[in-house]
Amino acid sequence: MSSATQGQSAQPTLQGQTQGANQRVAQLLGEAISQVQRVIVGQEHMVEQLMVGLLAKGHILLEGVPGVAKTLAVRSFATVVGGEFARIQFTPDLVPSDIVGTRIYKASQEGFDVELGPVFVNFVLADEINRAPAKVQSAMLELMAEKQVSIGGRTHPAPKPFIVIATQNPVESEGVYPLPEAQRDRFLLKVDVPYPRGNEEFEILRRMSVDPPSSNPVLNPDLVLDLQRRAEDVFVHNLVAEYIVRLVLATRTPAEFNMPDLTSVIQIGCSPRATLGLVAASRALALIHGRDYVLPTDVQSVAKDVMSHRLVLGFDAVADNINPAQVVERIVAMVPPPTPVWNNQQQGSPNHQQAPQPDFH
Template identity: 90%
Template sequence: MSSPHPTGSNQESSRLLGEAIAQVQRVIVGQEHMVEQLMVALLAKGHCLLEGVPGVAKTLAVRSFATVVGGSFSRVQFTPDLVPSDIVGTRIYRSSQEKFDIELGPVFVNFVLADEINRAPAKVQSAMLELMAEKQVSIGGHTYPTPDPFIVIATQNPVESEGVYPLPEAQRDRFLLKVDVPYPRGNEEFEILRRMSVDPPTSTPILNPDLVRGLQRQASEVFVHNLVAEYIVRLVLATRTPAEFNMPDLTSVIQIGCSPRATLGLVAASRALALIHGRDYVLPTDVQAVAKDVMSHRLTLGFDAVADNIPPSQVVERIVAMVPPPTPVWNQGQQGQGAHPGQRPMQRQPDFS
């Protein structure tokens, strides 16, 4: 069946996505994982939370990413005195017309950069929750949908505690990915100095909203084998009942396991990563590559684990190491078998054992 997508084959899509990622890398030194995960979030139609100390190029990465992908972009700096109408819009009285008009806020764009999102109070967080979950806002009894594609990329600073409102669990769960942004390595720091101290490079647009919508459809059609789907479910179940998966020591560590949104997020993120790598099927390695960023922020650790400074990412790494994945069995004689109806036949489709 011929592809309905304007982007053509998976190899062509992968080349296009690789070119877009390379354009962001012209500006951002290192941080390959963060840039790739931003693209995964976009293809999977999910939101992304970046956490790192100040000055590690979180905001610059998002600005460069929005430029490369095309579409409209706005940055909202979250502060403790922010109110919901500052971000979603409000009703304004026009005396000349003797009626109220709706003035839409800065979030009606394709890319919203919510800078230091944990600085805003509860009312703003609730407005963001509707925006992220429903991709719409309600003003004056009317509902206004956001543009398509729409993605919220938020940043937060993990070291400050003064004037900060920690994100509630419900809102953290709305983020498909939470990416930890580390300090650059020594050679990368030198490259930052060399590249940014003269004339900083800029990125050029590669994609546009129509192309992005086509790529998102293509990512949603990437084939997931039943055994890979079962592996994803086992990973999530292991966070809820670790003793059943030979990890009784994690029972006291994990207070609340991952929600079903983690299961859906693992499938969506794995499909997006497979498309970036030019495949139209998901491998267990795709699931393992996104597991930490999809699951860590959805875990609630017990008091003792928090007191012992056990990071959630370490718990997820342990679960991924302990839950056995299915093994791909390559059989070139069964080309295209196992794909669902309407799926393009794959060049080398693996079976699993």
């Protein structure tokens, strides 16, 4: 099986298409992740998924109770990645012009001029997004889906790279506008941010109570665009692609996949965006691990964060406190993945051994 990686980077550290270049990419991404973890204690899964979303050009929704470092993680991540960053604190009195911009009359010009809003940056932190009213949510939909904003009949594209990282607190009930299914579907990943463990809580106390550490820039916008192109070129075997399709189909017709008990649990299955999201996220995760091909384990690692927020459970399932993540874990356990068969034959000179490449059965 050959790699689908093509093209050359403008960055000296990423030139070439050899296994060594893949390892350099993995080291660079690992350094970026470690810089974020200088500030954030624990939460390794959340930090890795932030990088997955960036490489896959997808938006991310972080959900967790207040005080578990969601905002701090995004701020540190934006510092490490580079580019322009803006934080918008969503409140019930926001209007769309507060975030996307508006037309302002200028007497000196005897006409209107467009004043762009704070969303025209590389990284938008939409803090407590579920506190924004419906009009603001509709403005965010165009921004997230089309990566552009229409003001006064003119379209203004967002800069590249562009990513929205939103946070929401699941325990709030006053003054909250729950995200509609259409907008949840716009997020590539929804990451649950849990409480830290006991040893991590002690490390938070030790690290943050005296002189809090800070992260250093590692990437820049041009390098991020190159890494995104490399992620798009990661090879996906046909059998791995079929495995992704089966996972999504199992959410729509679970009885055909030997899970008839889920028929009454799942009201609406995953949309085709889940299929595309699984491919994009799996490619990004493979690149982070220094590979130019996707393994079934990559798909399994991102399945919960890509699929769970796209499921709509039935009333009885909600009453029984069934979690969509549990449904996805059941589907991943029941749908058989293809089996990789490794080929480690030497080609050419004995000093130039090809990296192991899997075929699938």
